[in-house]
Amino acid sequence: MVNRELAKIFSEMAIFLRMKEVPFKPQAYERAVLGLETLNKEASEIYQQKGIEGLKEIPGIGENLADKIKEYLETGKIRSYQKLKQEMPINLEELTAVEGIGPKAIKLLWSKLKIKNLKDLEKAARAKKLRLLPGFGEKSEKNILTGIGFLKKSQGRFLLSEILPETQKIVSNLEKLKEVEEISLAGSLRRGKDTIGDADILVISQDPGKVIKSFISSPGILKVWGQGLKKASIRTKQGFDIDLRIVPRKSYGSALQYFTGSKEHNIFLRKMAMGKGLKLNEYGVFHGKKMIAGTTESGIYQAINLPFIEPELRENRGEIEAARAKRLPRLITLKNIFGDLHCHSSWNGGQNTISEMAQTARARGYRYLGIADHTKFLRIENGLDEKQLLNQRREIDKLNEKFIKQGIDLKILQGCEANILENGSIDINNQALEGLDFVIAGIHSQMKMTKAKMTARIIRAMENPNVDIISHPTGRILKKRDEFQIDFERVLKVAKETGTILEISSSPSRLDLKDLNIKLAKEAGVKMVINTDSHSASQLELMDYGVIQARRGWAEKKDIINCWSLEKLLTFLKTN
Ligand code: DGT
Ligand code: CA
Ligand code: CA
Numbered sequence: 001m002v003n004r005e006l007a008k009i010f011s012e013m014a015i016f017l018r019m020k021e022v023p024f025k026p027q028a029y030e031r032a033v034l035g036l037e038t039l040n041k042e043a044s045e046i047y048q049q050k051g052i053e054g055l056k057e058i059p060g061i062g063e064n065l066a067d068k069i070k071e072y073l074e075t076g077k078i079r080s081y082q083k084l085k086q087e088m089p090i091n092l093e094e095l096t097a098v099e100g101i102g103p104k105a106i107k108l109l110w111s112k113l114k115i116k117n118l119k120d121l122e123k124a125a126r127a128k129k130l131r132l133l134p135g136f137g138e139k140s141e142k143n144i145l146t147g148i149g150f151l152k153k154s155q156g157r158f159l160l161s162e163i164l165p166e167t168q169k170i171v172s173n174l175e176k177l178k179e180v181e182e183i184s185l186a187g188s189l190r191r192g193k194d195t196i197g198d199a200d201i202l203v204i205s206q207d208p209g210k211v212i213k214s215f216i217s218s219p220g221i222l223k224v225w226g227q228g229l230k231k232a233s234i235r236t237k238q239g240f241d242i243d244l245r246i247v248p249r250k251s252y253g254s255a256l257q258y259f260t261g262s263k264e265h266n267i268f269l270r271k272m273a274m275g276k277g278l279k280l281n282e283y284g285v286f287h288g289k290k291m292i293a294g295t296t297e298s299g300i301y302q303a304i305n306l307p308f309i310e311p312e313l314r315e316n317r318g319e320i321e322a323a324r325a326k327r328l329p330r331l332i333t334l335k336n337i338f339g340d341l342h343c344h345s346s347w348n349g350g351q352n353t354i355s356e357m358a359q360t361a362r363a364r365g366y367r368y369l370g371i372a373d374h375t376k377f378l379r380i381e382n383g384l385d386e387k388q389l390l391n392q393r394r395e396i397d398k399l400n401e402k403f404i405k406q407g408i409d410l411k412i413l414q415g416c417e418a419n420i421l422e423n424g425s426i427d428i429n430n431q432a433l434e435g436l437d438f439v440i441a442g443i444h445s446q447m448k449m450t451k452a453k454m455t456a457r458i459i460r461a462m463e464n465p466n467v468d469i470i471s472h473p474t475g476r477i478l479k480k481r482d483e484f485q486i487d488f489e490r491v492l493k494v495a496k497e498t499g500t501i502l503e504i505s506s507s508p509s510r511l512d513l514k515d516l517n518i519k520l521a522k523e524a525g526v527k528m529v530i531n532t533d534s535h536s537a538s539q540l541e542l543m544d545y546g547v548i549q550a551r552r553g554w555a556e557k558k559d560i561i562n563c564w565s566l567e568k569l570l571t572f573l574k575t576n
Contacts, residue, residue, distance in 0.1 A: 001220060001237070002044045006069060007036040009081050012092050016084040018103035019110070026103075028065070034351060035060030038538040047073050059351055059536075091117040099147040099481045100140070108133055122148050143448070147480075154479040157195040158240050161508030161545060164189065166238060167199040170218050177214055179207040182252060186259040187243075190311045192548035194511045195478060198241040202256055208246040215244050251283045253296040258282035260297075264316035265309075272320065273304050280304070312551040317519065331551045334544055336563040341370030341415065342440060342471060342503065342531030343540070347392055348373040349382045351536035354392075354412065355399055360537035362410050368566050370531075371396065372415040372440045372471075377427035386432035389416060393435060411566055413437040417471055422446050424460025426467065433466035438573050440503070442471035443484070451485035458491055462500040468573055469529055470495075472505040472512040480509070488517060492524040499527075499576025501561055504553075506532045506546025518553020527572070529561045 014029035035058050036043065046054040047070065055066035072078050090110055094117050095101050101109075101121075109115035112133055113124055121144065124130055130141040167189060174180050180203055184190070187200030205211045212232045216224045225233040231245045247255040258266060258281070273280035278287055284294030285303040293303035301308050306323045310331055313319040322328050343357055344350040352360075354371055361369040373392070374381040384392065396414045403410055415438040419427040426433070426441055433439050441461045449457065461467055473491070474483035495502055502521055505512045513521065513528065521528055530546035532539055550560060557563040561572060 002042050002073070003036045003039055006043060006072060007033045008093075009072070009078060010036070010065070010068075013081055013084065015092055015096065015103045015106065016088060019088065019107040028060075028062070031060035032058075032065050033060075034536065038351065038536045040538060043069055044073055089116060094118040095121065097151055097480065098144060099150070099477070100143055101147070104135075108135070118148065118151070150482055151479065154195065157197055157479070158238075159478055159508050160189070160192065160194055160196055160511075160548070161542075162238065163196045163199050163240055166220065166236060166240075167201070167242060169220075170215070170242065171201060173218060174201075174203065174211065174215060177211060179205045179210045181205055181249065184256055186245075186256060187261060190260050191262065191314055192312045192552055194514065194549065196240070198243060200259055201242060201244045202252070202259055203244065203246045204249050204252050205246050211246055212244065249295060250291075251294050253299050254280070254284045254294045255282050257297050257300045260311050260314065262315050265314035265319070268316050268320050269304065272306075276304060278303065310551065312548065313554065315515075315552075317516075329554045329556050332547060332555050332557055332560055332563055333551075334547050336557055336560075337366075337530065337543055337547065338564065338566070339366045339368035339370065339562050339569075340532050340534070340540060340543060341368075341413070341438065341469065341529050341562060342372045342417065342505075343369065343534045344373050344381075344417075345371050347371075347382070347384060347388070348535075350534075354395060357534070357537050357540070358399060358403075358410060358412055360540050362408065364540060364543075367409060368411045368413055368569070370413040370415045370438060372417045372438075374444075375416050375418045375428045377419040377421065378444055383419075383427075384416065386429060389414075389428070389432050390435065415440055415468075417442055418467075419444050420457060420461040422449075422457065424457040426461065426464055430464075430466055437570075438468045439466050440469040440471045441467045442503075443475055447475055447481075447484055449485070451487060454484050455487040455490055458486060459494045462491075462494050462498050467500065468576070469501045469503055471503045471531070471533070472507075472510050473502050474512050474514070474517065476510065476512050476514070478509050478511065483512075488520065492521055492526050495521070495526045496524055499572075501527045501529050501576075504528050504530045504546050504550050504555075504560075506530060506542045506544070506549070508542065508545050511545065511549045513549075513553070515549055515552035518550055518555055522554055522556075522559050527561050528555065528559055531562075 010029045011033045014026040017026045039058060052066050052070055055061055055069050068078050088110060095106050113129060115121050115124055125141050125145050130136050130144060131138050171183055175183050182204040184202050186202045188196050189199050203211055208230050212227055216227060216232055216234055220237050222235045222237050225235060233241060233243050235241050270280045273285065278285055284291045285300055293299040298308040307328060309319050309323050345354045345357055346352060358369055374383040376383040376385040393414055396412050400412055414436050416436055417440045420441050420443045421427055476483045502513055504518060530550055532542045534540050561569055
């Protein structure tokens with residue numbers, strides 16, 4: 001909690017300082033944000049145990065920022081931040097949520113039009129005032145309105161990653177109560193949807209009152225919306241809601257089935273039950289008055305003559321038909337993942353060296369790790385040029401030799417994440433690309449092209465024989481930016497023809513490909529890879545989110561190349 005609060009303050013300070021054009025300092029705050037976000041211990045705990053010296057050991061935190069953290073931990077505020085906020089009372093969270101709005105634009109909007117928040121911004125855009133600002137035009141004004149519209153559409157929904165860890169904490173606290181016999185997530189959270197409206201928790205208990213009392217006094221709760229004998233609803237400090245329901249054991253399976261949803265899946269299932277002369281509801285499956293199932297979830301499906309259907313599949317996208325035909329996919333799990341093929345290292349200004357990334361990969365039980373640093377077109381990311389790629393090759397070769405000598409079963413592969421330029425060409429020459437173990441290509445610029453142009457651009461990249469993988473293929477940023485306009489069917493056709501692999505990015509705000517597209521890719525026989533796009537060793541953990549998304553797209557081991565052995569993977573890369 002504290003880390004997140006501090007990260008938010010520091011990232012706002014970075015923006016304020018950029019607006020004031022203070023040199024160097026903003027970058028220092030940004031490094032601190034990354035350090036805090038990827039820390040696996042709360043700063044408050046570190047400070048308690050090791051004092052200010054402990055704080056200075058946090059990556060990205062020096063003397064000055066350690067003092068600020070100390071000030072926050074002791075007084076609950078940071079004076080220099082409050083001063084900046086007083087000077088510029090701007091709702092940065094709202095404004096930066098709009099695609100295309102950064103510190104430069106915010107400065108201009110504030111100094112010229114006194115725009116403080118989303119409402120002001122929308123009003124000014126509608127009044128056609130933005131187009132008069134230097135550097136703005138009719139087009140950017142229109143883009144801003146589109147961005148605001150997109151934001152409004154997703155308002156009230158949260159990223160899976162914003163909700164899952166916090167809710168799991170509450171679940172594991174409740175789990176400790178002796179009154180709690182069983183506990184499970186339900187709703188969209190259990191189905192692993194990319195965004196979540198509210199969290200749902202289901203409990204079996206003989207003593208609901210005790211459970212509810214403990215639930216509504218969990219740490220990190222802002223308010224209680226309501227509490228009854230068997231349910232309660234709260235709002236967390238992060239701003240999302242949690243519904244808790246308590247059911248008796250004999251209805252646990254049916255309640256879990258019902259409250260896991262989706263609604264569409266449930267409606268279809270209920271119809272099927274009716275067709276068999278059965279009644280299905282949250283209390284059980286009934287034949288006349290007789291209850292024939294209810295205790296377990298698989299029992300519910302069994303009563304309707306179906307095998308168990310994994311929660312991630314329950315979207316009424318053909319899973320019930322597939323279950324009936326005994327053709328349900330054997331979904332992958334995190335255990336099936338043998339490696340990660342998209343990680344950035346300190347060569348790109350990332351937090352960890354290749355060797356450190358490799359250590360974490362080993363600890364995760366991986367067999368291979370692909371380093372895929374940005375290339376030269378992306379100057380702000382310290383993109384590597386041909387020569388630097390060669391130098392990096394030497395470092396990787398040396399590490400691999402060392403691993404062989406030490407009997408370590410991990411191979412580092414050298415790749416890169418090259419840029420697909422506007423015309424579909426790649427920003428690194430073919431000779432350099434040929435020297436790599438694999439090549440990822442991705443779009444990082446010019447994202448508002450027409451459908452025809454964007455499709456042609458991606459296809460040209462896929463047709464480059466050196467390109468193996470397309471990173472985050474549709475470019476969406478959840479709650480912020482829609483997908484590119486592309487003809488996805490055409491992209492799939494060419495991917496199949498050229499043996500190009502499409503990435504499933506585990507980055508929680510991307511999850512790109514999304515579930516529906518993963519299913520389409522699978523059906524088209526296109527191979528995929530689940531990557532974290534890590535910029536630090538701790539982000540390798542994000543693999544989980546990609547796996548959940550892949551499961552929602554019906555992915556099996558045969559579809560996902562990093563579920564394969566190193567040999568099989570390398571053979572595929574070589575021959576495709
Ligand atoms: P969310 O919260 O918007 O991300 O999505 P869910 O699926 O978690 O929806 P929520 O929290 O409103 O309800 C949880 C589950 O309860 C939902 O997935 C299915 C079930 N449910 C809720 N309302 C209805 C309903 O009117 N009919 C049926 N069949 N099921 C419902
Ligand atoms: Ca829900
Ligand atoms: Ca709910």
